[in-house]
Amino acid sequence: MISISDSATKLNSLNRRMFILATAKIIILGGIVSRLFFLQVKENKKYLTLSDKNRIREWKLPPIRGEFQDYFGNTIAGNFEAYQLHIIPEEVEDFRYVIYRVKELLELSEKQFKKIVKKKNEIKPWETLIVADNLSWEKFSKINNHLYDLNGVKPVISISRDYPYKENFTHVLGYVSQANENDLLTNENIKEKFVPGLKVGKTGLEKSFEQKLIGSNSVERYEVNAYGRRISQLAFQKGDKGQTIKLTIDTKIQELTNELLKEKAGSICVMDIYTGAIIAMHSSPSFDPNSFVFGISQDEWQLIRNNPMKPLVNKSLSGNYSPGSTIKPIVALSALENEIIKPDFTVQCKGHKNPLELYGQTYHCWKKEGHGFVNLREAMKQSCDTYFYEVARRLGVDRLSVTAKKFGLGQKVFKDIFDNEKMGLVPNTEWKKNALGRNWVLGETIITGIGQGFIQTTPIQLCLMTAQIANGGYKIYPKIVANDDNQYADKFTPLYKKSRNIKIVQDAMFSSTNEVRGTSYRSRLDDPKYRFAGKTGTSQVKKITERDRELDLKTFQIPYEERDHALYVAFGPYQRPRYALSIIIEHGGSGGTVAAPLAKELFKMIVDRHEIRKNYDNKKYLDI
């Protein structure tokens, strides 16, 4: 039997302990509640975000790239609907079966097939695998007919780049291709907008204006479950198309330049001498940028790369050439400006037999028989080398370089729009000392006077130089984007000391094209509406030896790489100048016979097109 007292002790102890535990329970309960409060109220935002991150997955679609238009609003780089085949691996039950079936239907080669399988292993299972990016309509419909058998395969109509004028604008626009690792590393914007199959600009304006062109992704937002299966679409956020960029280029003239340079290596640049607008800029040979959009085939690439005429080089901007006689207007102008000579300054040219001898070196004129007594106008007209040897000797290279730089030689014409633009080189004594560590030799001054030696110019620089002579000697800033109203403080500031000197040079260039014995007389246009003035140039690639002089070979008898470059710069119409151009034909022979005739064709069209351009402008203003 349990005694009463013992029972009471036990009950006492039991109740006391119950009380202790009850207190502990309340504390623990408080702990749980505070933990709940912490998670659900205090940290709610954090976990809500995490929960949304869990359940919401976004699919970025490729942005629609902005277009390029020419001056008249024609699309020169646009978009077209490409038929593509996409697979999202995680949505396919039996990937092997499907991929073999696709291979069969599309008649993929073993190599292509392996590439696709490799790509599949590289991406995440919910990312899009692009099996084919540009299917023909036949194959696309074939796939559509077999869809019942191809679970998870998605035929997609996608937007892709299209260059309707093929090779005409290649060097201006560049081309687009699949973004690679390098693009992602160097451009944050591309990285942010990247989706498999995104095409980005690789060269030219396509690359320079990437930020504006790329547009923004459309975003599909889906609710997904823990296994990544899409449950429902929550939102579709439409992206913006990239900006349309309008260029100053006239497609008709651009096409003509392409036509004229067919089968030749060279460049033509045409510029408005007042606005600096580039009317045409072409480098030949060119290539079809459409081939790069879906990745170029190895064979085609090798063909372009190994072409001795170097189609990949944009000769208008990155071709460094000795300007040859096309520099003479600047030499003349510099001499006049520095009052070294007067227009009636006369030199006797005795031809090959009696070359000019200065300080133990001989300097030949191009004409065997010599030009006799020539003044400035005659010397320019007939491109007498002897005259300019003498002028250069009196002028000195430093004063010449100041004038040349003023007129845009030796510096980039388009600041940073084109990453492949070269600066060219205008030498002076200080430059040689710094760069080569040797002193300037007077002989080098003399050959600089006829645009040989160290001096290097790009075709676009020659064009700018001519334009600034043509507009009366005022500074302009070339532009290629139509609405780029560059506001430079020194725009239209005079580059001359006496405007009469400019007139003298212009007149001398006029004589060179339009008067008998002018070097480009045969390429003249007599109609005053079209009449233009110009200056030929023939730049030597190789030093002419005595033997060469004796042989006096015709151009086609010399090996291609040793032939002279033919150059021509011109402006017109002469009465009221509006356009300047530069033509260069690599290894073409003499400027007068090869380059100048192209100007004749060009000016006919340029002047005709000017009317249309003016009307287009006026109409545009009326519309507003």
Add this chain to the structure above:
Amino acid sequence: MYQYRRFNNKNGFFQKFGNLDYILLSCLLILGFISLATMYSTDGGEVLFHTRSHFIKFVVFFSMMLVISFINIKFWFSLGYLSYAVILGMLIWTINFGITASGSKRWIDLYFLNIQPSELMKIFIILCLAKYFHRMKSQHVNSFYSICFSLIIIFVPMSLVIIQPDLGTSLLIAISGIVVLWFAGLNHKYFFYSCLLSIISLPIIISFLKPYQKLRVLTFLNPDRDPLGAGYQIIQSKIAVGSGGFTGKGFLKGTQSYLEFLPEKHTDFIFTLFSEEFGFIGSVLLLLIYSIIIYRVIRIGALSRSYFAKLFCYSFGTSIFIYIVINMSMVLGLLPIVGSPLPIMSYGGSSMLATMIGFGIVMSAKTHSQQSIA
């Protein structure tokens, strides 16, 4: 004596009916309703297998609890050792002939239902130990013999469950047993020393753990160690609770659960789903209902005449409290993950059965509160 007899005579069916604790009953019913609603949500807003099965189990076991309420507490007292022995036998049976599921042998096939004896043991160990200490004089409680005997009673089923293997349940069995020891008046210093000892020997215990159990401990210490592997459950669970916010995402709108990010959402993690859909308010309300239930259980114990009934009610109430705390702490990232269901809310027949038997005995103590046991 006469009065007492008369009192006893009044102890008829209607008397008992009137003596039922209706607050406890209604709380249990509310809890059952909540658990059904939650189960309905785990099925994605449809009456599917889990909801239907949970409903049937709740109805059957709730009725069973009512039946138990009318059985004299003396009967349960007399059944103390026997029931313990039967469950022990079932545990041994489990080891040899149990049904293997997800890597452990926990169930035995009773032809009409599969039962998990380890869950039942959580209740019957309390019954057994309560009976053992009921007879004991207070000065004997701390004797070497009684401590040894009660520790054996705890250790045998515990080790049988560990080898299933089911660490969670075996720990809960041990806790149930230890709670009875505490109430029986075992000296505080034993608890203190054994706590100290277990903390010191923790590294050794951990070295004996199975690799997956070690992983759980490591994951608890740092869930971000392997967010898609071992840490996945706890991370997703915390996200679900946390994203619920103050008022919750709304019934059937718990994205974490219905998009299948939540693991074990029917069983151990059911609170996570509830908390996601009903938020802080709902969770606190649920805790309140549990608190009322536990309070009622303890109150019944306090009003009971017999020491056995008191001991059982206190221990059972405290055990239920501990189960709830362990389960919630686990899903809230306060404890490592051990398999422990949330009483009544979690899907699982054996757990429901055991809990309802427990409440039945408590209710029986209420209806027979004046019953003294010799």
